[in-house]
Amino acid sequence: MEAASWTRQLRDGAWGRALQHPGPLWSRLLGKILMAIRDAGFEVSAMQMFNMDRANVEEFYEVYKGVVSEYNEMVTEMYSGPCVALEVLQTNPAKTFRELCGPMDPEIARHLRPCTLRAVFGKSKIQNAVHCTDLPEDGLLEVQYFFKILDN
Template sequence: MSQDERFVFIAEWYDPNASLFRRYELLYYPKDGSVEMYDMKNRCRFLNRIKYEDLHFKDLFVGNKITIFSRHLNLVDYGDQYTSRMLGSRKERTLALLKPDAALKLGEIIDMILNAGFTITKAKMMILSRKEAVDFYTDHLSKPLYNELIEFIISGPVVALEILGDDAITKWKTFLGPANSTIARSDAPGSIRACFGSDGIRNVAHGPDSFATAARELELFFPSSGGRGPANSAKYTHCTCCIIKPHAVKEGLTGKIIKAIMDVGFEISALQMFYMDRANAEEFYAIYKGVVAEYSEMVVELCSGPCIALEIRQMDPSKAFRDFCGPSDPDWGALT
């Protein structure tokens, strides 16, 4: 790898002030992990070459969303033939739908997904209407257990995940195991359904079996056309808010945090992955401005990548959950 080797991508950023998308040429130098950017419309340098440790080589592929100095960029295309030839990959997106029977094992299942090498790029807990369930199971209409499938999928919240990885569609189906959980325990003992499923209906999770089906199902849960998709599961009573911060999401701790929350008796009644821009982060932390010395660093961290918001429920959750989280400084908390 030469000092001057670099990979070029076309990156797109939505400017909320101008209500338009801006395009940049993003250059990444793997030798020292440095980046530079050029404004494509104005034909000028936007960011001088600088080392940026929070961007990793594995993050560089078309379709991914990355963050550089709190600016969220979508990588929409390769910038030259060399980059396309060297980094063009078989990364795919597919739907991982966690069914109502996954609720009590949500943390463990998410942890297994992350440990299997998948990246979670979207996440939301939802309640399906009967019509949405019928649309989802349109290919199952002639199957004998169709009505039972419909009744089960609308019996409680589901968690829809968009997951990404090399050959994700095939690998996720394999990782799920056979549809009948009893058969999965004998034929694929390490699979999701073998570990957590009960039978052929209550089998914890679903995955599409083709590129076309994955695209259709992802559009149902995460519509790209501006639609809303199924309703979120939030209850807004006897609840408090928990934010899993970007550094924890990047470090693959989401599943472990969710499990720890549920293990002490809290209910997670809503969940959604989202990105905060700087203005949102400043508004969210406004109460700390001028009070906490780390305010600026807190804002930068919160808009440095994806967050996951959780609705935490208990009869009197706010103080109990803050006590469970402990002091904001982990070192101080370890000493008290």
């Protein structure tokens, strides 16, 4: 696991985490995505770039194995290039980060929630720009996975 640290402000009280897929980095959308997150009332309190190997991605996505039909494609996409892990703190209690991300499929997001991150920046169900914590209680676990486990 190779990691380039940009910030190290891990807060154990963080409520959520987002993972920028490799695609936005290649297409130079990371800055726009970060600005959209900030403009929606969220704070990025930690950010780190990772080059994940297949074993790390499979471990992280283990809960989706056998559940999501695109599991293998999701794994392949995630280790195809650098990704950015974000610790996101909610400063706008009226909106959850999951709502900002929108539906997993960008096509559906464009119809149902056209202003969400996946509607604006996603290309497909696999290249949907961001991964967001499914359950609020998993937020801290995912933050710890990236900023404490993989970073060591």
